[in-house]
């Protein structure tokens with residue numbers, strides 16, 4: 001089981017991550033499930049409801065969730081996960097992340113060190129089956145266009 005992200009969508013995520021640094025960026029990951037794998041077809045940069053927060057909490061603005069839903073209906077996709085950044089912190093879920101998570105979704109976390117897309121130091125994906133157990137690491141496959 002893996003999450004497959006096209007290189008150009010990953011570039012969109014990295015650019016968003018770097019632009020918002022030193023604050024926490026977040027967004028949606030839209031795509032399709034095929035077999036055991038999640039194929040991401042669209043990264044959807046969103047606004048963090050917590051505003052200029054430095055790393056440990058994010059919540060996607062409801063207006064962005066609505067936009068994502070509309071896009072998914074039009075393109076016949078599903079919201080398969082969310083990405084967010086940890087500026088100057090490792091790509092490990094915070095306690096907030098674990099408590100605010102939902103089963104099924106993939107949570108992609110990027111560790112960011114600066115304002116250039118090259119400043120993304122690490123990217124990891126996790127499944128968080130429930131609040132009382134540890135996040136499960138999910139393999140990320142970067143697909144060349």
Ligand SMILES: [Zn+2]
Pocket residue numbers: 055056057084085086092093094097109
């Ligand atoms: Zn986090």
